[in-house]
Amino acid sequence: MTRLSLACALLLPTLANATRFEAEDYSFYEDSTPGNNGGAYRNDDVDIEVVNDAGGGHNVGWIDAGEWLSFEQFVIPNSGVYEISARVASPGGAQLAVDLDGGTISLGDLTVPATGGWQNWVTVSRTATIDAGTYNLGVFARSSGFNLNWVEVNAVSTPTPTPTATPTPTQPPFVDQRFEAEDYNNAFDTSAGNSGGQYRNDNVDIEASTDEGSGFNVGWWATGEWLSFNTLTIPSEGNYKIRARVASPNGGSASFDLGEGTSTLGSITIPATGAWQNWQTVTLDAQLSAGTHSLRVLATSDGWNLNWLEVVADGEVEPPEPTVTWxxxxxxxxxxxxxxxxxxxxxxxxxxxxxxxxxxxxxxxxxxxxxxxxxxxxxxxxxxxxxxxxxxxxxxxxxxxxxxxxxxxxxxxxxxxxxxxxxxxxxxxxxxxxxxxxxxxxxxxxxxxxxxxxxxxxxxxxxxxxxxxxxxxxxxxxxxxxxxxxxxxxxxxxxxxxxxxxxxxxxxxxxxxxxxxxxxxxxxxxxxxxxxxxxxxxxxxxxxxxxxxxxxxxxxxxxxxxx
Missing domain, CATH: 2.60.120.200 (Jelly Rolls)
Structure with missing residues (x-):
């Protein structure tokens, strides 16, 4: 793999307003000279400097003929006519082209006028018809001698969608919620300092995990210690399952409640998994009321680790434990x-x-x-x-x-x-x-x-x-x-x-x-x-x-x- 940039463009989620690509956030590039002449923002061969344009930030400069930038994950939601705009500056004028997927689809040329200085900025535009899809948007320098601040795409016209009947409002479906143990909102720990020395600097003991997905786990649990998570959102009262990802050489136990003790949900038995990093998932059935709650897990014994908690709607089929085939x-x-x-x-x-x-x-x-x-x-x-x-x-x-x-x-x-x-x-x-x-x-x-x-x-x-x-x-x-x-x-x-x-x-x-x-x-x-x-x-x-x-x-x- 060659000439590959190592950052992704920032995209707005749709073209309802505009999709803007800051020039310095290219995904791929071709530059004819080694090093970053501007010395700003990134450390590859594209020449980037601080911009003196509305909104601040950076621009790509020192652009020579044949150089290009490409921005990945450019999403066109609907086929139609779009306006492509470029924010440019040039003492003497220049020419650039825009395309899709490395020149496979040409969107046409833009003429860069003589703006009178390297930081005198104007916007040049043209329209093009683009089919719905996901593309790499490219900017190609046909001539040297201009700066580029950003490229923006706006919908001009798209086919009018067929009207659909307004659906009857329904209760939003419940979305499974996972809480990583180390991302607690409140906690109580019986010993001073973080025994694991990872992730946070308070008294909860956090270490690196080797479970699937890796990350961190909370360990060194002692009876009476607890963690709580403030953003459990339940759309409607009903039966739910609370899953806990645990490991313990000898087994243990824990209880769950809402509101840090206000409403008791029940207890789980933590099996003897054989080692501190041999992980299993245990489940508690619980009746939960609608609303946003603080979910707490409380240690009722010593000697276990917790990787995450997950709340799912009752009736969902629990995913099987991953099967290691080799x-x-x-x-x-x-x-x-x-x-x-x-x-x-x-x-x-x-x-x-x-x-x-x-x-x-x-x-x-x-x-x-x-x-x-x-x-x-x-x-x-x-x-x-x-x-x-x-x-x-x-x-x-x-x-x-x-x-x-x-x-x-x-x-x-x-x-x-x-x-x-x-x-x-x-x-x-x-x-x-x-x-x-x-x-x-x-x-x-x-x-x-x-x-x-x-x-x-x-x-x-x-x-x-x-x-x-x-x-x-x-x-x-x-x-x-x-x-x-x-x-x-x-x-x-x-x-x-x-x-x-x-x-x-x-x-x-x-x-x-x-x-x-x-x-x-x-x-x-x-x-x-x-x-x-x-x-x-x-x-x-x-x-x-x-x-x-x-x-x-x-x-x-x-x-x-x-x-």
Missing amino acids: ADEFDFFDTSAWTYDEGGHGWGNNELQYYSNGTNVSIEFDPQAGSNVLVLEARQEQGGTCWWGGNCDYTSGKINSRDKKSFQYGRLEARLKLPRTQGIWPAFWMLGNNFETQGWPQGGELDIMEHVNTNNITSGALHGPGYSGNTPVTGHLVHAQDISAGYHVYAVEWDANGIRWFVDDTNFYSVTKTEVERFGEWVYDQPFWFLFNLAVGGNWPGEPDHANFSTQRMYIDYVRVYQ
Whole structure:
């Protein structure tokens, strides 16, 4: 994947008023010069500066002919005529074009007038007929010498919908409500300080969870301690189920009430799950009145953990516990599942590392994970002739499950801790079983997780016939905290209709089969096999800091398949 930006455009939910894309919030780009000449907002090659226009913010400048910006998830709800406007400035005038899906659909050109200065702003517009759908909106510089603040799309006319009868008002349906334990509103804890040291700085004891979806759990429960959640909304009186996600080596008990003791709901028995991070869901049937309530869970025994609470309408079928059809916890290197992917540098991306036959792969106990983990290690070597031929300036580890383990559909996840440094490129991905006969990208590539350099951004993508390399089928998640500080669960949920990407419990990108087929063939109705690797350098991350490069490690706690 090349020339890929790592932020998503801000979209308004509909075109009832307008959809505005701030220029600096592009999803993809092409820039002819290295570095950000304006030095503001982002650290890639697009030139961004502080703007002196109404509303403030930033603009993209130093625009040369042939450069472009693209904004993903541009939604047209109804076919019709739309006005495309661009906020521009230019001392001498210029020309730009707007299009959809990388030039597949042209929306026409806009002439940028000579505004008299780089910060003298005007709005130029044109109309175009656009069919309903979801697109990537592109802005292409036909000539150099203008600044761009934003692009906006407004509906001019759309087909008049057929009037429908006003429905009889009904009670809104109940929507399942989940409360993460660590997001309590009020609490009582018998001991001072946060024994787990995570997430919050009060007296409730919070630690990292290894449950499905990961995140955090509240632990070190003692009799009499409680948490309450203020926003339980019940639309109508009736029977409901309260579910609690719990873990305990020896079992325990808890009770539930509303209004911090005003109305008792009942008690649950917490089973002995076998360990502090072996999770099960227990259920309490409760009669709840309409209104907004404070839901409280009270410990009536010591010795258990709580991940979340969930309230659902009675009569709903409880989802079955996820079934793990295959997993590797990496207590040892299982040669029946994995192969060392040995090879030279390059790999189609100008990468620098040579992948060794196991020398850079190890199994070790990691206290942070609480278990054995598999480690891929990228090292700077002394150079000179190596076993593969050429100069092995960098070595690293790569494993795959080709011809041993492959899977079609389900939830596929791995718990990973990643490095952050210039020039590093860890990845968790899959290739189709027909790679041997069809090659790349015809066989398909599913990137569950990619991360480059020192940023805190997770990327996921598909590569296939008609959408490879700088693929439009990609999404990104910007993390609020240092991605290298701890473990995260990276996953996809994949079926015949589409694929959804997750980090912990956050679904940061989704794509349907129909959306992929706008770019090329959907090739994801076959088994795919796993790859883990830790690359150095390459087209996307660029060169590492050779003079100061230190050994980098990618930690893999487990990989699991749910079907």
